[in-house]
Amino acid sequence: MTAAGPDETGRGRSPRVVDAIRDAVTGGEFAPNQRMVEAELSERYGVNRASVRDALLELASEGLVERIPNRGARVREVSLAEAVEITEVRMALEGLCAAKAAERATEEDRVALRGIAASMRDAVAAGDMFGYSDLNKRLHELVMTISGQATARTVLARLRGQNVRRQFRLAMHPGRPAVSLPEHLAIVDAVCAADPVAAEAAMRAHLRSVVDALPEVEKSHPRRFDAL
Incomplete structure (x- = not known):
C-alpha cells in the first residue's frame, strides 16, 4: 500500500x-x-x-x-446480533434511498442500473461470485447516489463499513446469489419504472432476506474467514 x-x-x-x-x-x-x-x-x-x-x-x-x-x-468485532441490527437500520435508510431514486432517476441512470443488472445476471450464470459481490456493492451505491440523499448515504457508509466482512461472506455463501439476484432485479425494475412505493418495498424485502440469512451464514463459516 x-x-x-x-x-x-x-x-x-x-x-x-x-x-x-x-x-x-x-x-x-x-x-x-x-x-x-x-x-x-x-x-x-x-x-x-x-x-x-x-x-x-x-x-x-x-x-x-x-x-x-x-x-x-x-x-472491533461485530457480533451477529449487532449485524442484524445494522441491516435492519439499512432496511429503513436504503428503502428511503430506493424510493428517492425512483423519483429522481434520469434516463442515463436507468441505463446504468439496467447495465449492472445485466452484468449481475451474467455473473450468476457464470458462477462468478466475486464479480457478483462487486456488482452487488455497485448497485447499492448507485441507488444511493441517484437518490441524492446525502445524509442517508453518510450514515450508510459507516454502517456498511462496520459490517463489510459479513456482507462479503453472505455474497460468497453457496446459493445466495441465486436468491438475491431476483431481489436486486426487482429493485432495478421498480426504480426504472419510477415507482417509489415498489422500489422501497423491493429494497426492504431484499434486506429482510439478508437479515434472515445472516444466522445461517454465521454458522457455516469459520471465524478465520473474517480475516479475508
Whole structure:
C-alpha cells in the first residue's frame, strides 16, 4: 500500500491516514480483534504517532476500532446480533434511498442500473461470485447516489463499513446469489419504472432476506474467514 504521507504541520490528524487505515480495516487487511499498534502503523503509513493516534480515535467513533484501557486499540468485532441490527437500520435508510431514486432517476441512470443488472445476471450464470459481490456493492451505491440523499448515504457508509466482512461472506455463501439476484432485479425494475412505493418495498424485502440469512451464514463459516 502507498504510504499516506505526513501531514503538512507534522502534528495532528492527516485525513489520508484516517482514510488509509479505514480502507485497510474494511478491506480485510486487519482481522477482527487484531491489535492496531501505533508504532507499526506510523512506520507503515509514514506519519508520526500523533497522527496515527488521532486517526484511531476517529475510527473508534465510527465503530471500526475499539480502544482498550492500558492495551491500546484493536479492530472491533461485530457480533451477529449487532449485524442484524445494522441491516435492519439499512432496511429503513436504503428503502428511503430506493424510493428517492425512483423519483429522481434520469434516463442515463436507468441505463446504468439496467447495465449492472445485466452484468449481475451474467455473473450468476457464470458462477462468478466475486464479480457478483462487486456488482452487488455497485448497485447499492448507485441507488444511493441517484437518490441524492446525502445524509442517508453518510450514515450508510459507516454502517456498511462496520459490517463489510459479513456482507462479503453472505455474497460468497453457496446459493445466495441465486436468491438475491431476483431481489436486486426487482429493485432495478421498480426504480426504472419510477415507482417509489415498489422500489422501497423491493429494497426492504431484499434486506429482510439478508437479515434472515445472516444466522445461517454465521454458522457455516469459520471465524478465520473474517480475516479475508
